[in-house]
Amino acid sequence: MAHSILSLFTVVAVVIGYSIGLGSALRLDVSPESLNTMVTDQLDLTCISNGPASISSIVTLEIMKKGDHPIAVISSKGLVKGDKWKDNVEAHGNLTKDSINNFLKLTIKNPGEEDTGTYVCQMYYLDEHFQMHEMKAEVNVTVENEDITVIVKYLLEKITTLEKNGQEKEKSMQEEVTKLKVKLAEQDTTLVEQEKKLNEQKKENEKVFVNVACLLFEEDQGPKRMLIN
Numbered sequence: 001m002a003h004s005i006l007s008l009f010t011v012v013a014v015v016i017g018y019s020i021g022l023g024s025a026l027r028l029d030v031s032p033e034s035l036n037t038m039v040t041d042q043l044d045l046t047c048i049s050n051g052p053a054s055i056s057s058i059v060t061l062e063i064m065k066k067g068d069h070p071i072a073v074i075s076s077k078g079l080v081k082g083d084k085w086k087d088n089v090e091a092h093g094n095l096t097k098d099s100i101n102n103f104l105k106l107t108i109k110n111p112g113e114e115d116t117g118t119y120v121c122q123m124y125y126l127d128e129h130f131q132m133h134e135m136k137a138e139v140n141v142t143v144e145n146e147d148i149t150v151i152v153k154y155l156l157e158k159i160t161t162l163e164k165n166g167q168e169k170e171k172s173m174q175e176e177v178t179k180l181k182v183k184l185a186e187q188d189t190t191l192v193e194q195e196k197k198l199n200e201q202k203k204e205n206e207k208v209f210v211n212v213a214c215l216l217f218e219e220d221q222g223p224k225r226m227l228i229n
Contacts, residue, residue, distance in 0.1 A: 025050060028121035028137040035111055036144040043111040043141065047121030049102045058095060059124040061104040066118040074104045116141045
């Protein structure tokens with residue numbers, strides 16, 4: 001269903017209007033521009049529309065590889081995964097009736113050589129006469145020369161970061177253990193105090209019991225009253 005709607009948009013756009021760039025109305029940002037498949041953690045592609053006054057409303061924003069089906073599409077109804085969506089892809093964005101500050105961002109985790117190439121940000125929009133148009137922006141993602149020294153440096157930095165994070169976590173855990181020990185000591189002190197009060201109350205109760213027993217005995221037998229003080 002989504003694919004048929006997109007195909008319809010393409011037909012209408014080709015008949016009515018088509019443009020590439022149109023100043024800064026549409027751009028596709030990429031980070032990084034070149035991948036080192038051994039060390040690059042993620043590839044971010046952000047399609048941003050800051051359309052001119054001639055744009056009445058944006059219908060969709062799409063990101064795809066050139067000549068291929070969309071990876072993701074966003075409309076006013078929300079985000080739709082395209083035919084080329086993969087498990088290592090994340091996407092989010094914003095699309096409102098206002099043509100300013102609308103965007104679609106893709107994040108490809110652990111990108112490989114297959115993720116290089118030309119990416120296209122495609123926007124379908126209505127002009128002030130409510131005619132459909134299409135606009136595109138492109139970026140090229142290449143593969144870096146995978147120099148072994150760069151890889152080693154990256155891995156050493158990664159190890160250092162992991163060790164630092166581990167030390168910080170260990171320190172945090174030690175601080176938490178210390179806090180728990182303090183709380184436990186406080187609970188022990190409270191428990192001792194409560195036990196002491198209970199013992200004192202028990203002694204008082206025993207005195208009362210003996211005094212009551214003596215009074216009862218005195219009434220029955222008439223001996224000399226002896227109270228425990």
